Amino acid sequence: MYKLEKSSIPLYIQLYEQIKSDIQNNNLAGTKLLSIRKMCQEYKLSKTTVESAYNQLYAEGYIESRPQSGFYVSEDIYKEFKQKNKNISEEKISEKEYKYNFFPAQYSDDVFPKRLWVKLHSKVITNTNLGLYPNKQGDLQLRKEIKNYLASSRAVFCDEEQIIVCSGFSDSMFILASILKDFTSFISIENPGYKVTPKVFKQFGYKINPVSITKQGIDLKELEESKSKLVYVTPSHQYPTGITIPISKRIKLINWAIENNSYIIEDDYDSELSYNNHPIPSLQGINNNERVIYSGTFSKALSPALRISYLVLPKKLLEKYINTFDFSFSGVPIDIQKTLEAFIKEGYWDKHIRKMRALNKKKHDLMKKAITIYLKDTVKILREGSGLAILIKPTVKIDWKKLEKLLEENSIKIYSIQFDTSLNEDIINLGFGCFKEEEIFLAVESFSKVWFNAIIK
Known part of the structure; x- marks a missing residue:
């Protein structure tokens, strides 16, 4: 029996929900439902109410209509729900809290400047028009602040139009794998190196070429022999070895890219967190080479929870990016972008670093x-x-x-x-x-x- 009562929820929705729940939780496959006339009589409902409930169940595939016979619960519905419930149960993983x-x-939870962030967020949200679509590459003013910061601290030289605001490192790699797949299907990656990069590029069908790490960073001889058109490196602080590529080898790497019409993905993942030396200038800024794609993040120095990263694309790749992602917007919410913009613009980012x-x-x-x-x-x-x-x-x-x-x-x-x-x-x-x-x-x-x-x- 179904319990229907007067409430803000229409009767046909109540009936539909209760029949659906009955089907999902009990073995009713093949069971015949009461006819519309009998359902009306038993529950004192109008014909329109019952028809509306049955029509919704039929549209969603819970029930089927058999000519001159009536409505029946779909034959395979129980098997499908049983299998789904089984999978959910098997895959459930409890996350343990460790001492x-x-x-x-x-x-630790005492590091992020919560009070200041809340204050800035409250200020910017008041002045942000939430009725507009945001800029697809990320908020323009935020990109200008990132441009200024990169020029002063990382010797990265670019225009704001070259910057793409992304929602974390994997999103940055997803974008690059998308726009470069027509350029090459082969990428060389430092070995050992960060697991995320090959995982993302493999999803796009790229062939991964591991290149050894020497005491001066990526092995250029191996790279040259690979005939690769794309290479991923962490030159300022190789992960996981900690090796830094010296300036002489950096120039050789850039010359390799220029001579071979290749691109270098420079992952500058923790440049702000160097404790014994000043941060090493970027590859991207050497000789205005236009062969380096720069990848940075706010996860390491600000917050991994906010999921804010960015790319600096060579101008030659901008049109490709715009055409490929003409349907997409930055995955970082506009209120977070505007708050970060204020955080940088008002000098708090430098103090925080x-x-x-x-x-x-x-x-x-x-x-x-x-x-x-x-x-x-x-x-x-x-x-x-x-x-x-x-x-x-x-x-x-x-x-x-x-x-x-x-x-x-x-x-x-x-x-x-x-x-x-x-x-x-x-x-x-x-x-x-x-x-x-x-x-x-x-x-x-x-x-x-x-x-x-x-x-x-």
């Missing part, structure tokens, strides 16, 4: 000291001095299965370098940005107790 989570690319460098250097140094004190000579530090994590490699034999079990029992989460790179080694990416300063020693001490219990003696 100490050494995630290598996030901040200085603050973050100082804060992260403190956390970095505390983490390094804690590793030395608690893990002693059982690990070797492979990479430090930038980003939000320190890479460590064991100098002793570890029972990795036992370590994993003990970590789970003690509510501690660590991340192998294999988590987000193509490097297939037993190296740990120990994040420090995710902790408050006073938590770092406690976290490493807790981890060390588990670590020593997993050493094979």
Whole structure:
């Protein structure tokens, strides 16, 4: 029996919803529904009400009409819902909250300037016309602010028309894979390197060519032999090795691109987070080469949650971008874009960068000291001095299965370098940005107790 009552919800919607729920939750495949006349009599409804409910169920495929017989629940509807419910149940994953989570690319919740952001957001939202479609490449004023910032801090020289505001790094790579697929179906990528780039390009059918990393960055000889027309590099701070390409080799790389009519994707993912040196100038600004596609992000220094990245395209690729994405708008909401514009324009971004460098250097140094004190000579530090994590490699034999079990029992989460790179080694990416300063020693001490219990003696 269905329960129908007077409310703001029309009776035919109530009837439709209850019959649909009945079909979804019970094995009614092939069951005949009451005729429209009997349904009207039993529930004291008008013929129009019942017909409207049945018509909606029929339109959605829940029921079928058999000539001179009536309405029946579709034969395969139960099997379909059973399978869907089974899949949902099997795929459900619960996310555990860990006491100490050494995630290598996030901040503790006290870092983001929430009060200032709310103040700026309130100010810009009042003056933003939300009745208009936004600029497809991203808000023009924001792109002007990004242009000025890049020129002063990264030696990236461009016009605002060359900048595309994207919703995170993977979105940036999606755009590039889309606009370059007619140019080439082959991309060379640093090896080891960041996993996201090859994953995105593979979805577009690109053939991936891994190129080795030397002590001076990507192996140019291998690159030249590959006959590639497109290469992805992280020249200022190679991920995960931390290697910086020196200026002499940068010029050689650009000359290779010019001579071979090729493009370089320069991922400058954490240029703001260098603690021991001044940030290295970009590849893009060398000799106005027009062969470098520059990729930057606000995730590392501001917030990974806001999902704001950007591309600087060579002018030759602009028309291709405009034609390919004439249907699309920036995935970053306009209120976030306008708030970020104000954040940069009013000088808060520069202050924030200085603050973050100082804060992260403190956390970095505390983490390094804690590793030395608690893990002693059982690990070797492979990479430090930038980003939000320190890479460590064991100098002793570890029972990795036992370590994993003990970590789970003690509510501690660590991340192998294999988590987000193509490097297939037993190296740990120990994040420090995710902790408050006073938590770092406690976290490493807790981890060390588990670590020593997993050493094979």
